[in-house]
Amino acid sequence: TPRYATPSIPSRTQPARTPGNVLEEARARLHVSSVPESLPCREQEFQDIYSFVESKIIDGTGGCMYISGVPGTGKTATVHEVIRSLQQAAEQDEIPQFRFIEINGMKMTDPHQAYVQILQKLSDQKATPDHAAALLEKRFSNPAPKKETTVLLVDELDLLWTRKQNVMYNLFDWPTRRHARLVVLTIANTMDLPERIMINRVASRLGLTRMSFQPYSFKQLQQIITSRLNRVKAFEEDALQLVSRKVAALSGDARRCLDICRRATEICEHDASDKNTTGLVNMSHVMAALDEMFSSSYITAISCASVQEQLFLRAVITEFRRLGLEEATFQQVFLQHQALCRVEGLQPLSVSEGLAVCQRLGSSRLLLLEPSRLDVLLRVRLNVSQDDVLYALKTD
Amino acid sequence: MSKRKSRETHMTSGECVSQVQRILRERFCHQGLPEKPVGLDSQYKHLLELLKRTAVHGESNSILIVGPRGTGKTMLLSCVLRELMDINEVQKNLLQVYLNGLLQTDDRIALREITRQLNLENVVGDKVFGSFAENLGFLLEALRKGDRGSSQPVLFVLDEFDLFAHHKNQTLLYNLLDVSQSAQAPVAVVGLTCRLDVLELLEKRVKSRFSHRQILVASSLTFGQYLDNVRSQLSLPQDFPDARFGQEWNDSVAKLCEDKSVEEILQKQFNSSKDFRSLHLLLLLALSRVNVSSPTLRAVDLLEASRLCTVDAKANMLHGLSILELCLIISMKHLNDIYDGEPFNFQMVHNEYKKFIQRKSNSVHNYEKPVILKAFEHLLQLELIKLVDGSSSKTQREYQLVRLLLDHGQIMEALQRYPQCPTDVKQWAVSSLA
Numbered sequence: 001t002p003r004y005a006t007p008s009i010p011s012r013t014q015p016a017r018t019p020g021n022v023l024e025e026a027r028a029r030l031h032v033s034s035v036p037e038s039l040p041c042r043e044q045e046f047q048d049i050y051s052f053v054e055s056k057i058i059d060g061t062g063g064c065m066y067i068s069g070v071p072g073t074g075k076t077a078t079v080h081e082v083i084r085s086l087q088q089a090a091e092q093d094e095i096p097q098f099r100f101i102e103i104n105g106m107k108m109t110d111p112h113q114a115y116v117q118i119l120q121k122l123s124d125q126k127a128t129p130d131h132a133a134a135l136l137e138k139r140f141s142n143p144a145p146k147k148e149t150t151v152l153l154v155d156e157l158d159l160l161w162t163r164k165q166n167v168m169y170n171l172f173d174w175p176t177r178r179h180a181r182l183v184v185l186t187i188a189n190t191m192d193l194p195e196r197i198m199i200n201r202v203a204s205r206l207g208l209t210r211m212s213f214q215p216y217s218f219k220q221l222q223q224i225i226t227s228r229l230n231r232v233k234a235f236e237e238d239a240l241q242l243v244s245r246k247v248a249a250l251s252g253d254a255r256r257c258l259d260i261c262r263r264a265t266e267i268c269e270h271d272a273s274d275k276n277t278t279g280l281v282n283m284s285h286v287m288a289a290l291d292e293m294f295s296s297s298y299i300t301a302i303s304c305a306s307v308q309e310q311l312f313l314r315a316v317i318t319e320f321r322r323l324g325l326e327e328a329t330f331q332q333v334f335l336q337h338q339a340l341c342r343v344e345g346l347q348p349l350s351v352s353e354g355l356a357v358c359q360r361l362g363s364s365r366l367l368l369l370e371p372s373r374l375d376v377l378l379r380v381r382l383n384v385s386q387d388d389v390l391y392a393l394k395t396d
Numbered sequence: 397m398s399k400r401k402s403r404e405t406h407m408t409s410g411e412c413v414s415q416v417q418r419i420l421r422e423r424f425c426h427q428g429l430p431e432k433p434v435g436l437d438s439q440y441k442h443l444l445e446l447l448k449r450t451a452v453h454g455e456s457n458s459i460l461i462v463g464p465r466g467t468g469k470t471m472l473l474s475c476v477l478r479e480l481m482d483i484n485e486v487q488k489n490l491l492q493v494y495l496n497g498l499l500q501t502d503d504r505i506a507l508r509e510i511t512r513q514l515n516l517e518n519v520v521g522d523k524v525f526g527s528f529a530e531n532l533g534f535l536l537e538a539l540r541k542g543d544r545g546s547s548q549p550v551l552f553v554l555d556e557f558d559l560f561a562h563h564k565n566q567t568l569l570y571n572l573l574d575v576s577q578s579a580q581a582p583v584a585v586v587g588l589t590c591r592l593d594v595l596e597l598l599e600k601r602v603k604s605r606f607s608h609r610q611i612l613v614a615s616s617l618t619f620g621q622y623l624d625n626v627r628s629q630l631s632l633p634q635d636f637p638d639a640r641f642g643q644e645w646n647d648s649v650a651k652l653c654e655d656k657s658v659e660e661i662l663q664k665q666f667n668s669s670k671d672f673r674s675l676h677l678l679l680l681l682a683l684s685r686v687n688v689s690s691p692t693l694r695a696v697d698l699l700e701a702s703r704l705c706t707v708d709a710k711a712n713m714l715h716g717l718s719i720l721e722l723c724l725i726i727s728m729k730h731l732n733d734i735y736d737g738e739p740f741n742f743q744m745v746h747n748e749y750k751k752f753i754q755r756k757s758n759s760v761h762n763y764e765k766p767v768i769l770k771a772f773e774h775l776l777q778l779e780l781i782k783l784v785d786g787s788s789s790k791t792q793r794e795y796q797l798v799r800l801l802l803d804h805g806q807i808m809e810a811l812q813r814y815p816q817c818p819t820d821v822k823q824w825a826v827s828s829l830a
Binding site: 072189 | 441453455571607609667707
């Protein structure tokens with residue numbers, strides 16, 4: 001019966017190919033999924049979280065910690081690493097045994113599902129959210145079985161917000177119970193989340209043990225890539241520096257950095273098949289990859305648009321200049337469009353065709369439009385800056 | 397030539413025409429795949445390499461294919477998949493899941509669809525068991541257990557990707573992209589969308605997990621290439637049963653494409669939009685005029701088809717109005733001219749109309765007020781005029797403010813073409829003061 005089905009993806013008939021050359025090897029190492037053994041540049045954070053959890057486990061008490069930082073700064077990876085080394089320590093009997101449970105706010109359909117998942121991971125029971133909450137309440141009010149500490153990692157905490165905030169309240173209230181022996185680590189993106197969305201009694205239970213992960217600087221990003229590559233010589237030094245400087249200037253997201261490097265190896269491979277170059281990823285490859293991933297596609301889209309569409313965009317700008325506003329009705333723009341058509345020596349369009357042109361531009365979001373049932377009275381705005389449009393129109 | 401023989405050729409020509417209709421209709425309506433996408437070589441290569449790496453090496457990837465409507469995004473993907481599926485190793489291993497933002501309108505439905513298409517173990521027959529939360533848990537568990545080397549790669553195709561970004565919390569996107577960024581079963585997430593600003597719709601954490609690879613599909617065709625494409629679209633294949641007819645048809649198509657008037661029509665079509673869907677519509681309309689009595693495609697057919705395609709919808713509606721309704725529209729146009737586009741109500745229109753009647757003192761068009769109101773409401777129903785603040789307002793009908801949804805040029809043109817339009821009405825339309 002489906003009730004006892006085992007979740008699995010069918011396995012391959014032939015095993016996947018392993019990397020054949022240097023570039024493929026580098027690509028496999030650079031993939032975001034291959035998290036390295038030890039994370040470079042997060043030693044301080046690692047130490048802080050480690051000593052926090054370790055002290056709680058040794059003392060047999062409970063506590064909460066709030067970890068924040070923009071996406072791609074290594075929050076979840078660091079916590080996982082802490083847990084890994086704690087588990088190693090526990091195996092060698094340096095610290096008492098503990099249990100690790102992980103839930104993710106984005107991976108559940110409803111905040112109350114948190115209870116169900118925690119209970120299932122704690123004791124393999126299936127229950128409805130209400131029942132699970134009651135069972136967990138009982139479990140944490142009484143002394144923990146075998147005096148074992150439980151470490152609970154709550155990722156994407158902001159998704160657990162409900163109007164009454166009872167899920168959050170419970171999560172932070174259980175560790176304060178006398179014999180619960182629960183350590184809760186919470187992760188979210190914004191630093192001021194507790195002050196912003198939590199009511200007082202929830203925020204006060206979360207406590208003041210906070211930690212924020214700063215975005216990576218360019219040196220750190222460079223170090224991350226080098227440590228990932230781990231003596232596989234596939235990149236030139238300058239190329240690495242360019243990537244890390246560019247990403248650090250924009251977001252400091254390590255994922256982005258790795259993705260760009262991976263794309264650069266692809267471009268390099270593509271080039272190498274044409275003519276025999278050194279086989280190393282150099283500046284030009286990295287530049288191409290950066291262009292591809294950071295440049296906006298608006299300008300290409302405008303220069304690839306049809307003549308009438310380009311003319312309509314020009315009419316929009318002309319009308320904006322005339323009005324001195326950033327908004328005009330279709331009727332006004334259409335008058336300009338017809339005038340421009342005559343100047344260009346094209347046959348003027350009928351209103352229906354003009355509307356079709358306008359809607360096409362709207363569907364690819366070069367223009368922002370009101371709903372089309374307003375017909376000729378619908379208001380038109382540009383979604384791109386006027387300079388971009390003029391630049392794109394001039395180059396052809 | 398004997399009588400019998402001529403009848404025979406006539407018979408086959410009927411069959412030939414129906415064959416031509418069948419082949420070309422299939423090409424235009426069913427969007428058959430071409431041998432290789434035109435002018436998209438680098439994009440094709442990029443996508444093929446990426447999907448091949450997922451299928452063969454088990455590397456997880458995500459990519460977005462962006463481009464205006466009708467430029468061949470789905471065509472590009474299908475062509476790539478067709479070539480990919482020829483590789484034996486891929487054919488046996490790749491699992492495919494197709495989702496469409498218009499069908500899978502929320503995550504619950506999308507998740508059931510994924511589970512069904514992957515045929516996981518909680519599927520019996522065609523039915524998926526378990527609640528939404530259980531389904532999500534089951535799918536994530538299944539993907540988490542897989543690994544790069546041994547489990548089958550899954551290709552997720554998300555058509556109308558921007559609609560998935562409107563789902564609550566973007567749970568589905570987060571989870572799919574998270575799988576593609578962590579050491580789990582290898583997946584490739586391919587999104588197709590026409591919105592250029594699709595990345596701005598994604599939440600921060602979802603965006604961070606997306607690999608930011610984008611393929612922009614925009615046709616940079618020149619008119620010459622466009623013309624070549626039209627020719628090849630209209631040409632019959634080599635294996636056409638009646639070789640002589642096929643040759644004649646192809647010759648006539650080649651001649652047609654060199655015709656000046658045809659070129660003009662196509663140039664106009666090309667100017668207004670480069671997408672192939674509108675071109676197919678034009679060619680289909682022209683093709684439907686081919687029959688036994690005129691077995692080749694002529695320039696006239698294309699001209700007629702183009703006229704049908706570019707006709708103004710509002711102008712057609714104006715032709716069907718009565719003289720009284722037309723008079724009301726003219727008085728509305730005058731009100732628009734005088735008060736510079738301010739909204740007006742029935743009373744104002746009525747007054748304007750009365751002034752016209754009095755001045756001309758021509759009793760032919762002198763109607764009672766209720767009749768005029770009726771005409772006014774008819775215009776409202778045709779949506780040639782539109783209420784300013786919805787139909788729900790409590791003001792009396794005569795005093796509700798409306799706006800005219802017609803262009804100045806449209807009205808004047810319709811008046812010129814209106815069958816037997818009275819001269820005084822025409823004159824009145826020209827000058828708002830007289």
